[in-house]
Amino acid sequence: MTRLLSSAVYRRMIALELQRMRKAAEVTQQEAAAKLGCSRVRINHFESMRNLPRPADVEVLLPHYGATERVEEFRDVITMLKDVPQDSDLARLAEVPRGFDIYLGLEQGAHSIRSYEAMIVPGLLQAPEYAGVLMRGHDEELPEDEAVRRTELRLTRQRVLDREGTPLELTTLACSPP
Structure with missing residues (x-):
């Protein structure tokens, strides 16, 4: 197999x-x-x-x-x-909403993704500093350690772009505000 x-x-x-x-x-x-x-x-x-x-x-x-x-x-x-570990390695980095672990697994297994972002840089393309600011800005009461875990999760997800064998083909359209 x-x-x-x-x-x-x-x-x-x-x-x-x-x-x-x-x-x-x-x-x-x-x-x-x-x-x-x-x-x-x-x-x-x-x-x-x-x-x-x-x-x-x-x-x-x-x-x-x-x-x-x-x-x-x-x-x-x-x-x-x-016999295969479930796709929860990424989900363990931060608490994720129920069902998001499935999304993470599908994203990691995808051959290509097409996305549209109207206001922000797509998550798979975010720099560490940018991702961290977004995490903290989205929920001002978010504990610092959770913001760090969520940022690590976002950055870890990016490994799919240069994985060995079949890197993800990402097509994205992003629009900036006027």
């Missing part, structure tokens, strides 16, 4: 594909849950990246969705992800 750039990319693929296949088979989450012998919430968690399904879950759900030929592929990816 190829080297993982980001487990979040694979987790997202699993979630989107499970949802797409379920809908294509015109199976409701409630019906999928009944087939698996669990609650509808558990199916929702699979489809929202909150939890990975177990390989045994995939072996029940995919044939129910009419996708028997994909069981082995899903089982292999899920098994591989169990």
